[in-house]
Amino acid sequence: MKRKMIKIDEEKCTGCGECILSCAEGAIVIKDGKAKVVKDMYCDGLGACLGHCPEGALSIEEREAEPFNEEAAREWVASTRDQETHSCNSSRPMMIMPSKPAEAGEITSQLQNWPIQLHLAPEVTPGYKGASLLIAADCTGFSLGNVQRDFIAGRVARIGCPKLDDFQAYVEKLTRIFKGNDIKDITLIRMDVPCCGGLQHLVREALKHSGKDLPLQEYIVERYGGKVVKVSA
Structure with missing residues (x-):
């Protein structure tokens, strides 16, 4: 389906991780020094992260993407928190x-x-x-x-x-x-x-x-x- 999604400009992104803190669904991760959407179904497309990027690397685009799955996003956030309890995942700059x-x-x-x-x-x-x-x-x-x-x-x-x-x-x-x-x-x-x-x-x-x-x-x-x-x- 075609819907609104977060778009990340990797040329502008510095990998600072500010957007991660503002994404309640956990849809954004830092990989290879850049912010990336981990899975389309975790992103609700509402853009809560937009104003938190100091480099202006985030915007909203309309494109083909999986439907937002609130339950899957909730399970994903819970699983990452559980991982942080047992391992060192605190590499956010x-x-x-x-x-x-x-x-x-x-x-x-x-x-x-x-x-x-x-x-x-x-x-x-x-x-x-x-x-x-x-x-x-x-x-x-x-x-x-x-x-x-x-x-x-x-x-x-x-x-x-x-x-x-x-x-x-x-x-x-x-x-x-x-x-x-x-x-x-x-x-x-x-x-x-x-x-x-x-x-x-x-x-x-x-x-x-x-x-x-x-x-x-x-x-x-x-x-x-x-x-x-x-x-x-």
Whole structure:
């Protein structure tokens, strides 16, 4: 049947996820960094999500689509909530207001974005615009006492492990992130173990493939004592 449906302009969509929150039927998901209608029968076509898109990527169109199935949509929403109870589905991109600066003897979080895992991170998002990007090896957060103050504060954070994660997938994803966003500069922190050198290699490879000449600062964290050594500027 022909009926009204949400239309998503993928050229404008940044994958911020604001539309998901306003869709009571759960018809929209973020896939490959873009909002998509998961199934036509979950969308009622009323457009409750339209005013929540900061990029104006949503509109209403009339096209051939399955009829809206309210019962199926309700079951879909219930099933996704059940999945969130048992697994980590919270990969919707969002910006976070960092805690106030730490007072004497106090440690506060300076994290300003979510998610931080590189494999969950969006490839294009307003949060990257003019941002200082931190790319950190997973272990640095446990080895460096002042990581919040010295590295996370004021930066968009991404973490990963060059040994356990998919190296080539990270090169390709970072290439798209560097190429598709107006990033100001990059800070890289890694451990002093040989396998962690792969993080430096994949970031440099991604920069080369992206064609961008972004300022890059690299730091190595020593396992014993957490001393930080600056290796490039």
